[in-house]
Amino acid sequence: xxxxxxxxxxxxxxxxxxxxxxxxxxxxxxxxxxxxxxxxxxxxxxxxxxxxxxxxxxxxxxxxxxxxxxxxxxxxxxxxxxxxxxxxxxxxxxxxxxxxxxxxxxxxxxxxxxxxxxxxxxxxxxxxxxxxxxxxxxxxxxxxxxxxxxxxxxxxxxxxxxxxxxxxxxxxxxxxxxxxxxxxxxxxxxxxxxxxxxxxxxxxxxxxxxxxxxxxxxxxxxxxxxxxxxxxxxxxxxxxxxxxxxxxxxxxxxxxxxxxxxxxxxxxxxxxxxxxxxxxxxx
Ligand SMILES: C[S@@+](CC[C@H](N)C(=O)[O-])C[C@H]1O[C@@H](n2cnc3c(N)ncnc32)[C@H](O)[C@@H]1O
Numbered sequence: 001x002x003x004x005x006x007x008x009x010x011x012x013x014x015x016x017x018x019x020x021x022x023x024x025x026x027x028x029x030x031x032x033x034x035x036x037x038x039x040x041x042x043x044x045x046x047x048x049x050x051x052x053x054x055x056x057x058x059x060x061x062x063x064x065x066x067x068x069x070x071x072x073x074x075x076x077x078x079x080x081x082x083x084x085x086x087x088x089x090x091x092x093x094x095x096x097x098x099x100x101x102x103x104x105x106x107x108x109x110x111x112x113x114x115x116x117x118x119x120x121x122x123x124x125x126x127x128x129x130x131x132x133x134x135x136x137x138x139x140x141x142x143x144x145x146x147x148x149x150x151x152x153x154x155x156x157x158x159x160x161x162x163x164x165x166x167x168x169x170x171x172x173x174x175x176x177x178x179x180x181x182x183x184x185x186x187x188x189x190x191x192x193x194x195x196x197x198x199x200x201x202x203x204x205x206x207x208x209x210x211x212x213x214x215x216x217x218x219x220x221x222x223x224x225x226x227x228x229x230x231x232x233x234x235x236x237x238x239x240x241x242x243x244x245x246x247x248x249x250x251x252x253x254x255x256x257x258x259x260x261x262x263x264x265x266x267x268x269x270x271x272x273x274x275x276x277x278x279x280x281x282x283x
Contacts, residue, residue, distance in 0.1 A: 012016035046065050052279050054108065056133050062125045064190040066101035068222060070168060072249060074105035077164070080272035081110050084163070091160045093211065094119045095151035095167040095204050098190060100130025102166060103144045104137055112143050118158060120149040123189060152203050158211050164269065165208035168221035169193065171202045171228060197228050198235035205236065205264060217265030219247075233262060237283060240264050248279045 007057070043140040049056050058065045077223045081090055093101045097119035105115055121127050127148055129139040149155050172180045177192050193200050201220055208218040220236070222229045237244055242265050246259040263270065263280070274280045 012024055022234075025070075032254055040126070043054050053162070054105065054137050056101055056104075056243050057129065057136065059125070059129055060185050061187050062123070063099045063129045064186050066099050067168075067221075069249065069252065070101050071105060072252065073166075073219070073221070074102045075109065076273055076276035076278065077269075078106050078109035079276055081106075081115055084269055089114060089116050090164070091116045091162045091213075092118070092164045093155070093158060093162045094165065095146070095149075095155060095165065095208070096169055096190075096200075097121050097130050097146070097268075098126050099167075100127075100133045100144070100146075103130070103146075104134050104139055106153075107134070107138055116160060117143075117163075118145040118147060118160075120147045120151060120155060120158075122148070122150050123187070124148050126187075126190075129270045130175050151200070151207060153207070155211055161216070162211050163213055164215050165204075165212060165216065165218045166220075167200075167204050167208075171197055171200075171206050171223040173197040173228065173231070195232060196235070198221065198232050201232050202235055202239055205239065215265070215267055217263055217267040220262050222260055222262055222265075226258060231253045232278065233259075233283070234265065236262055242266055243282060243283050245270060245282050246282050247273065248280050249277060251277060 001182055040084060046057055046059050047065065049058065049065055051066070051068060052075075056066050079090070084090060092106065094114065094117075097103060097122065100119060103117045103119040106115060115145045118227040119130060121130070127146050131146060134141040134144060147158070149158075170189065170191050172193055174192050174195055176197075180186070180191055181188070204220070205218055212218065220232075222232055233246065242264050247261040247263055248259040270280055
């Protein structure tokens with residue numbers, strides 16, 4: 001990836017990737033990402049988000065900055081992984097991993113033998129960033145099965161049947177991508193969810209069914225904006241023949257926007273996640 005690396009943080013500019021070492025950024029508390037964009041009045045090519053001591057870099061127009069709710073879900077799944085292992089190993093697949101926050105957090109917290117993690121993206125550059133984030137957090141990138149795949153058509157070839165398929169799909173209506181991406185920071189491929197914003201949710205659900213175990217679940221992160229959120233929920237409800245649950249972290253700061261996740265499936269995971277502080281209601 002040919003990108004000039006420049007990291008802006010609290011008025012300082014860091015010039016090389018070697019500067020992004022955990023012992024340096026580990027000292028920062030959770031960084032409020034937006035502040036990183038406005039230092040010096042110009043956009044950096046790369047930004048770092050630190051969450052609970054783990055560091056994630058994101059490249060302008062290559063990856064979407066990871067959200068705290070994605071991070072928190074990974075922690076919650078990791079916390080109950082031991083109790084939800086069905087066979088010897090729990091198989092988890094993410095479609096559209098971006099910076100790799102979901103698989104990296106899982107791998108930091110759960111030992112390799114009890115969790116097999118596959119993370120796909122249609123963007124090879126995004127996968128490069130995800131692997132970099134694994135290394136930054138002392139995770140061997142080869143301990144996560146990173147695959148360049150189009151989640152709309154070729155995840156079926158994935159070797160193992162999955163217990164959990166997670167995705168935060170492109171979520172914006174096509175005509176609002178320019179507004180969501182006002183600073184031109186994000187890659188369009190991460191945002192454009194088609195005419196009504198639900199295209200990838202519907203298609204990824206159909207594809208996920210093909211790789212899930214019979215009692216597996218699909219978990220989608222829901223859009224932040226309320227109209228998009230509820231339109232997505234109704235679109236999924238229309239095509240789901242499994243049970244459908246809304247999942248909400250009632251304590252976190254982002255709770256005011258409504259449920260953050262939708263879970264599709266008749267699964268063991270539901271009660272475990274409610275023990276992790278999520279309010280879960282069937283719809
Ligand atoms: C909204 S971003 C989510 C990124 C990351 N999972 C997160 O939550 O921060 C959507 C991701 O899906 C990827 N994507 C878009 N279309 C895809 C497709 N057809 N198959 C697989 N991944 C796709 C994008 O490259 C992007 O990384």
